[in-house]
Amino acid sequence: MTNIEHETIYRVLGSDEWAEALSAGQYDGAPHDIADGFIHFSTQDTLAATLALHYAGRDHLKLLRVPVAPISAKLKWEPARGGTLFPHLYDTLSVEYVTKVDDIRLDENGVHILPEDLR
Template sequence: MPLIYKICPASAWREAERQGVYRGSRDDARDGFIHFSTAPQVNETARKHFFGQTGLFLVEVETDALGAALRWERSRNDELFPHLYGELDLGAVRRVLNMHARSDGTHDIPELEP
């Protein structure tokens, strides 16, 4: 089963756990879909969009559970990125990992499965 990843503030994820669904960030709402990354894309996504931020989670999601709402679309560097057109049912989440911030603004990325 292929896996994809969502970086989000821990507070936003805790709220999703309370509600039973993740609806995405303000950027996701603006763009009309929830942004995800593949394992090889996570480092660059963290650097580009989350540099210097603390209190982040990396949410690992099983793509097989997302159905037709998941689309692969060209984005940064003409790479295909996973975009979810709809809410993320927490039943699709495999695990939630801490992303520790380093003093230089980068993050320790846990070992990921593709």
């Protein structure tokens, strides 16, 4: 299943995880990704909910922006959260495919602050 309306997908991870990925040249996923057999990604529309559900209260996060085109052969769009299609990468993520990395911090109310162009 493909979803051509999205050119970019997003992955949230800790600063330490990103540092490890840079050192290794690839991101293998968090423990839950490895257990599921794929790396979970979000779309721009699902990003805020992903942060609230899975990263509540966590500060100093990184947001990876990854274009769909170069990884499309290993990417599947599968239903989750009430049938919404989410991008799942059935492979490791080479750091060369990450086009931008944003810092995600918490505001004074503990809500994640998304980059201006994603609000």
